[in-house]
Amino acid sequence: MVIPPSLSHLAASKGPPRPGSAAGTGADDELPKIESKNLNFFYGSSQALFDICLPIRARHVTALIGPSGCGKSTFLRTLNRMNDLIEVRRLTGQVLLDGVDVYDPEIDVVALRKRVGMVFQKSNPFPKSIYENVAYGPRIAGTNKRSILDGIVEDSLKKSALWDEVRNRLNDSALNLSGGQQQRLCIARALATSPEVLLMDEPASALDPSSTSRIEDLVSELKENYTIVIVTHNMQQAARVSDYTAFFYQGKLVEMGETSTLFLKPKEKQTEDYITGRFG
Amino acid sequence: MSHVAPAPAKAAGTPANSNTPFTRRAIGVVFELACGSSTWVGLLVLLFLIGILIWRASGYFQGPVGVQVANASPILVVGEQSQEHLKGFVKLTGQLTVSKTGRLEFAATKVKKIRRPVEEIPPARVTLTGLAVRPSQPSPLEVRLGDLVVTVPDATTLPSENGVWQLKGTPVLNQGRLSLTGEVECELVEEQAPAAETSAELEGVATPPRQTVWGFLSNSDSTYPGQAGLLAGFWGTFWVILFTVVISIPIGIGAALYLEEYATANWTTRFIQLNLANLAGVPSIVYGILGLTVFVRMFGMFKEPGTWKVLGLAIPLPLGASVLSGALTLSLLVLPVVIIATQEALRAVPPSIRHGSYALGATRWQTIWHQVLPAAVPGISTGVILAISRAIGETAPLIIIGVPTFLQETPGDIRSVGQVFQSPGDLAHVPFSSFTALPLVIYQWIRQADPTFSVSLSAAGILVLLAMLLALNGIAIFIRSRFQRQSRW
Numbered sequence: 035m036v037i038p039p040s041l042s043h044l045a046a047s048k049g050p051p052r053p054g055s056a057a058g059t060g061a062d063d064e065l066p067k068i069e070s071k072n073l074n075f076f077y078g079s080s081q082a083l084f085d086i087c088l089p090i091r092a093r094h095v096t097a098l099i100g101p102s103g104c105g106k107s108t109f110l111r112t113l114n115r116m117n118d119l120i121e122v123r124r125l126t127g128q129v130l131l132d133g134v135d136v137y138d139p140e141i142d143v144v145a146l147r148k149r150v151g152m153v154f155q156k157s158n159p160f161p162k163s164i165y166e167n168v169a170y171g172p173r174i175a176g177t178n179k180r181s182i183l184d185g186i187v188e189d190s191l192k193k194s195a196l197w198d199e200v201r202n203r204l205n206d207s208a209l210n211l212s213g214g215q216q217q218r219l220c221i222a223r224a225l226a227t228s229p230e231v232l233l234m235d236e237p238a239s240a241l242d243p244s245s246t247s248r249i250e251d252l253v254s255e256l257k258e259n260y261t262i263v264i265v266t267h268n269m270q271q272a273a274r275v276s277d278y279t280a281f282f283y284q285g286k287l288v289e290m291g292e293t294s295t296l297f298l299k300p301k302e303k304q305t306e307d308y309i310t311g312r313f314g
Numbered sequence: 315m316s317h318v319a320p321a322p323a324k325a326a327g328t329p330a331n332s333n334t335p336f337t338r339r340a341i342g343v344v345f346e347l348a349c350g351s352s353t354w355v356g357l358l359v360l361l362f363l364i365g366i367l368i369w370r371a372s373g374y375f376q377g378p379v380g381v382q383v384a385n386a387s388p389i390l391v392v393g394e395q396s397q398e399h400l401k402g403f404v405k406l407t408g409q410l411t412v413s414k415t416g417r418l419e420f421a422a423t424k425v426k427k428i429r430r431p432v433e434e435i436p437p438a439r440v441t442l443t444g445l446a447v448r449p450s451q452p453s454p455l456e457v458r459l460g461d462l463v464v465t466v467p468d469a470t471t472l473p474s475e476n477g478v479w480q481l482k483g484t485p486v487l488n489q490g491r492l493s494l495t496g497e498v499e500c501e502l503v504e505e506q507a508p509a510a511e512t513s514a515e516l517e518g519v520a521t522p523p524r525q526t527v528w529g530f531l532s533n534s535d536s537t538y539p540g541q542a543g544l545l546a547g548f549w550g551t552f553w554v555i556l557f558t559v560v561i562s563i564p565i566g567i568g569a570a571l572y573l574e575e576y577a578t579a580n581w582t583t584r585f586i587q588l589n590l591a592n593l594a595g596v597p598s599i600v601y602g603i604l605g606l607t608v609f610v611r612m613f614g615m616f617k618e619p620g621t622w623k624v625l626g627l628a629i630p631l632p633l634g635a636s637v638l639s640g641a642l643t644l645s646l647l648v649l650p651v652v653i654i655a656t657q658e659a660l661r662a663v664p665p666s667i668r669h670g671s672y673a674l675g676a677t678r679w680q681t682i683w684h685q686v687l688p689a690a691v692p693g694i695s696t697g698v699i700l701a702i703s704r705a706i707g708e709t710a711p712l713i714i715i716g717v718p719t720f721l722q723e724t725p726g727d728i729r730s731v732g733q734v735f736q737s738p739g740d741l742a743h744v745p746f747s748s749f750t751a752l753p754l755v756i757y758q759w760i761r762q763a764d765p766t767f768s769v770s771l772s773a774a775g776i777l778v779l780l781a782m783l784l785a786l787n788g789i790a791i792f793i794r795s796r797f798q799r800q801s802r803w
């Protein structure tokens with residue numbers, strides 16, 4: 035795969051290309067970009083994830099579905115170690131990013147989170163200008179040249195389909211944007227650090243249908259260059275945007291497969307019940 | 315009609331009648347009135363207070379309460395009947411007697427008010443009669459008036475024989491404070507001659523004990539109400555508060571950041587938290603005693619006061635009642651409040667902001683510095699400024715640590731802003747200078763017997779203090795609205 039021109043400066047600004055990054059080959063796509071192996075997670079003494087083995091394919095969209103409280107968000111947060119922020123927690127097993135365990139003590143969490151970006155369920159723009167929201171990631175990574183930042187901001191906003199709406203008011207407060215725009219801004223913000231993997235936790239749950247479909251279109255476009263894991267409660271959405279779907283139930287991974295197969299011919303009874311709306 | 319009437323009847327005497335639409339509305343109205351009236355009463359009391367202060371102070375700036383003849387002490391007051399308006403001045407003729415205590419006394423009744431403004435003060439003429447003492451050198455000549463000795467340094471004529479002399483010069487009274495250009499008429503006697511009954515005649519123009527507002531702000535304190543001003547108190551307060559801010563803000567914000575963002579919730583942090591809340595409520599006089607022991611006396615470690623020379627500075631040890639001691643004491647006082655206000659402001663920053671920052675690969679420090687602190691600035695600045703406003707008005711701890719209530723010197727001898735730029739070297743002496751503060755000056759004035767001090771000047775001083783507090787609170791509101799426009803969530 036070739037780096038699109040819009041991405042080239044990002045690749046240039048982050049130093050030597052990493053294996054398995056956007057510059058990868060077709061063969062890379064066959065390997066899982068990120069993979070959890072026998073992952074158990076505990077909040078204090080209560081276990082939230084049980085022995086999860088889930089490979090996530092590079093440059094594809096993987097949807098996580100399941101009833102509320104089944105551990106989708108918890109699993110998503112284990113992938114970029116956002117669970118580290120929880121005070122009493124325990125984790126066993128592995129999460130491999132390009133074959134390297136992210137829970138290895140040698141791993142730099144800050145670098146990991148730059149490679150694995152995250153978009154939250156509720157949009158959380160910083161109380162700053164639109165420009166500063168997007169430029170924050172590159173800035174803290176050490177990019178301070180205005181011209182480079184300008185390029186990154188424009189590019190990220192274009193990729194998140196927000197550029198045309200905000201190009202004339204980049205210095206306005208991000209909090210003046212609509213809910214849908216704020217969520218796209220958060221996506222742009224995540225893209226600005228040029229991550230390899232993008233984790234999205236119900237990115238459209240608080241949005242109206244038209245904003246939702248814009249975000250869905252966006253996901254389909256972004257999977258050209260990014261590996262995407264998306265949590266959703268909306269079966270249609272999962273069917274529309276994802277290539278693979280994983281069904282979680284009570285902290286366990288019940289079934290995982292190609293979206294079309296999982297939705298049309300689920301192997302497990304629980305999956306069938308859930309997607310046909312019999313519970314959850 | 316008919317279906318309304320039974321309802322109260324049925325409910326009468328039962329608790330249920332507190333729930334009829336009428337009682338609900340009545341309770342609502344009563345509460346609204348109660349809350350509204352307390353607000354209005356508070357506002358009225360405040361306006362009344364400010365009104366009284368302005369009224370009392372304005373007497374001092376607009377017209378005289380008494381009439382002062384030059385700088386005679388106490389103020390010479392002349393009778394209303396005898397006053398003769400002369401271009402707005404009062405002409406005084408009377409007997410001036412010199413008492414044994416060294417004060418000039420002038421017997422006359424009181425003038426309540428002279429309405430016309432003073433435009434130009436012709437020099438007062440005073441005739442002193444007494445015994446002149448022949449000096450060993452030709453000059454200066456000393457005139458003995460009772461127990462007082464008046465020196466006439468620039469006497470122009472000095473006859474060699476005994477007799478009545480006319481001297482032209484500036485008599486300067488040593489102990490009393492008469493400083494007038496005038497004539498001295500005296501009898502030259504031998505040095506051993508006995509002190510005779512003496513008297514002085516004073517003919518002059520009464521000038522009221524008053525000054526312009528600018529004079530009030532730019533003069534230091536004085537024992538003459540016509541010259542007393544706030545300058546020393548203002549600069550003392552300015553420096554002490556500046557140092558208090560410089561000391562307490564970094565420490566306070568740092569401690570709050572540590573407690574909120576770094577420390578894990580355990581026994582120790584809970585203990586600290588509890589004590590912070592207690593410390594914020596400790597009476598300020600207790601901090602004064604603490605400051606006296608720790609900073610002013612330094613536990614008595616130094617047997618004799620000495621100085622520690624470092625970087626060309628002479629730092630007195632122990633610190634004594636210096637600007638630095640005052641600022642450290644006030645810092646202790648405001649720190650708990652600053653820490654608690656900052657903690658609350660930090661807690662109000664939603665966790666989603668932090669998570670967003672961490673998810674972009676920010677370190678904890680970057681998250682705090684770039685996201686949490688800016689979002690907390692309105693809350694922090696409001697808390698800090700309220701704490702500082704409290705410190706400005708503090709009198710008790712400063713009195714306890716021994717800050718003088720009457721002082722004419724400003725810290726580092728800096729009397730104007732321009733001076734700071736002209737000789738920045740003076741700044742180095744500021745922290746170790748003695749000082750007085752606005753509330754102390756006002757306190758000192760209020761205790762005076764002279765109503766010009768205890769009524770007019772103190773009211774004017776309180777108005778200046780209030781104006782400073784209002785300005786500070788204005789800054790707080792400005793910062794708040796400025797940052798809040800950005801940080802809604």
Ligand SMILES: Nc1ncnc2c1ncn2[C@@H]1O[C@H](COP(=O)(O)OP(=O)(O)OP(=O)(O)O)[C@@H](O)[C@H]1O
Pocket residue numbers: 077082100101102103104105106107108109120
């Ligand atoms: N910070 C936490 N501390 C303790 N328990 C938690 C915490 N976060 C989540 N849990 C528990 O872990 C389980 C999984 O929660 P998680 O948020 O992963 O569910 P979810 O699948 O994302 O649900 P939803 O679809 O409602 O977002 C739940 O039982 C929840 O109560």
Ligand SMILES: [Mg+2]
Pocket residue numbers: 106107108235
């Ligand atoms: Mg969730």
